[in-house]
Amino acid sequence: MKELTPKQIVTRLDKYIIGQDRAKKSVAIALRNRWRRQHVTDDLREEIMPNNIIMIGPTGVGKTEIARRLAKLAGAPFIKIEASKFTEVGYVGRDVESIIRDLVDLGVSMVRAEKTEEVRIKAEELAVDRLLDVLLPPIKPPKNKSDEEESENEELYQKMQRTREKLKKQLEDGKLDDRTVELEVPSENFPLMQVISPIGIEEMGLNIQEIFGPMLPQKTKKRKMTIPEAKQHLIQEESQKLIDMEAVIKEAIERVENSGIVFLDEIDKISGDNGSQGPDVSRAGVQRDLLPVVEGTNVLTKYGMVKTDHILFIASGAFHVSKPSDLIPELQGRFPIRVELNSLTTEDFVRILTEPENALIKQYKALMDTEGVIIDFSKDSIWEIARTASEVNEKAENIGARRLHTIMTTLLEDFLFEVPESKIDSIKITQQIVRERLKEIVEDEDLSRYIL
Numbered sequence: 331m332k333e334l335t336p337k338q339i340v341t342r343l344d345k346y347i348i349g350q351d352r353a354k355k356s357v358a359i360a361l362r363n364r365w366r367r368q369h370v371t372d373d374l375r376e377e378i379m380p381n382n383i384i385m386i387g388p389t390g391v392g393k394t395e396i397a398r399r400l401a402k403l404a405g406a407p408f409i410k411i412e413a414s415k416f417t418e419v420g421y422v423g424r425d426v427e428s429i430i431r432d433l434v435d436l437g438v439s440m441v442r443a444e445k446t447e448e449v450r451i452k453a454e455e456l457a458v459d460r461l462l463d464v465l466l467p468p469i470k471p472p473k474n475k476s477d478e479e480e481s482e483n484e485e486l487y488q489k490m491q492r493t494r495e496k497l498k499k500q501l502e503d504g505k506l507d508d509r510t511v512e513l514e515v516p517s518e519n520f521p522l523m524q525v526i527s528p529i530g531i532e533e534m535g536l537n538i539q540e541i542f543g544p545m546l547p548q549k550t551k552k553r554k555m556t557i558p559e560a561k562q563h564l565i566q567e568e569s570q571k572l573i574d575m576e577a578v579i580k581e582a583i584e585r586v587e588n589s590g591i592v593f594l595d596e597i598d599k600i601s602g603d604n605g606s607q608g609p610d611v612s613r614a615g616v617q618r619d620l621l622p623v624v625e626g627t628n629v630l631t632k633y634g635m636v637k638t639d640h641i642l643f644i645a646s647g648a649f650h651v652s653k654p655s656d657l658i659p660e661l662q663g664r665f666p667i668r669v670e671l672n673s674l675t676t677e678d679f680v681r682i683l684t685e686p687e688n689a690l691i692k693q694y695k696a697l698m699d700t701e702g703v704i705i706d707f708s709k710d711s712i713w714e715i716a717r718t719a720s721e722v723n724e725k726a727e728n729i730g731a732r733r734l735h736t737i738m739t740t741l742l743e744d745f746l747f748e749v750p751e752s753k754i755d756s757i758k759i760t761q762q763i764v765r766e767r768l769k770e771i772v773e774d775e776d777l778s779r780y781i782l
């Protein structure tokens with residue numbers, strides 16, 4: 331995996347996130363520091379604290395987006411969870427260690443997908459061979475018998491080979507796609523097993539099926555499917571055989587331990603203990619449970635022990651009511667970096683609408699393009715959209731850049747509905763159109779509360 335420098339990380343984040351420079355800088359440093367920490371001598375490494383971060387800022391300004399993009403560009407297993415989902419160990423709800431178990435599951439699928447990609451060509455060859463065997467059951471190559479018999483067999487064999495080649499060609503050209511074949515597929519596993527599996531084991535992330543599965547006789551049944559379906563099925567089976575799951579698991583655990591990222595959303599919801607709220611489980615309790623996981627501990631997962639020492643934790647919250655200083659001191663200590671994200675301005679909205687690689691305007695253009703319609707936004711129309719978003723955020727509730735989504739869908743609703751029957755091939759959105767379509771809704775506070 332390539333290791334990006336902090337500056338490179340920021341440059342990549344810039345492609346998706348507008349503004350929030352301080353936050354980008356902090357996460358870039360944190361990511362790089364983890365790598366640095368792994369390269370210092372053993373005894374000192376233990377002394378260096380992980381660079382966990384708390385991002386503080388109003389809703390919809392890019393907190394989750396930054397973390398998500400960061401994980402993507404690091405090629406790291408990434409999980410986002412709401413801190414408020416957790417309850418203290420022993421209570422009904424999820425315990426914090428399940429975060430790590432989920433992260434490992436993700437890591438395993440990630441590595442498995444990569445390995446599958448690596449063996450794809452080979453698996454496809456094998457699958458085609460097997461498919462041909464089904465279509466044209468092979469005969470054995472001739473053995474040494476009497477001369478006469480041999481030459482006869484030889485001839486037959488050669489003929490079969492030729493037919494096979496022809497079939498293979500037809501298969502490749504998709505000429506057999508309408509035909510169906512019958513394949514042996516593993517039949518559904520015993521439903522009985524689920525009924526008797528004790529809940530405790532499920533909780534551990536262990537699955538009876540996976541433990542005892544291989545010991546149970548594998549039942550198969552015949553299923554009819556089309557040739558393309560059969561091919562997909564066989565490719566899957568073959569790639570499963572080609573992939574060494576043990577190696578996959580080993581690599582996945584390594585990757586989770588060394589580059590995993592956990593995004594703890596809504597951390598503010600577990601700060602400030604209001605035990606008075608009836609059945610609400612002590613928030614400080616959840617924080618205390620989080621401590622060892624954030625600090626570095628071993629978590630038992632169904633794939634084995636996972637060390638959490640180097641996992642990067644990024645917490646985030648609006649902290650409207652509570653403050654980071656309301657978190658228990660030990661947990662505060664584990665998140666030494668604080669970074670505030672700014673509210674977004676109208677200028678930011680304009681840029682968010684147009685600049686990121688996944689910018690909304692680009693998305694709608696691409697959507698319309700599939701219908702053969704060119705949709706164009708004039709400069710002042712984009713400003714008008716941005717301005718409207720700011721206005722509604724002020725009047726109703728500030729939901730940040732999410733407002734752009736609702737505004738855009740409202741603005742474009744009719745166009746999206748009328749295409750393709752309307753037979754127009756280009757749409758020009760002007761400031762005038764934006765005003766016309768949104769004015770009434772924006773001015774009516776009740777309406778805007780419901781629609782925008």
Ligand SMILES: Nc1ncnc2c1ncn2[C@@H]1O[C@H](COP(=O)(O)OP(=O)(O)OP(=O)(O)O)[C@@H](O)[C@H]1O
Pocket residue numbers: 346347348349350387388389390391392393394395396595647648682686730731732
């Ligand atoms: N600074 C930004 N640059 C580009 N797009 C942004 C920015 N901020 C928000 N967005 C867009 O708005 C959406 C919501 O942002 P995001 O999920 O990051 O909000 P958040 O800060 O995590 O809010 P919350 O506190 O509600 O979780 C994103 O999908 C993204 O498309």
Ligand SMILES: [Mg+2]
Pocket residue numbers: 393394395595
């Ligand atoms: Mg978020």
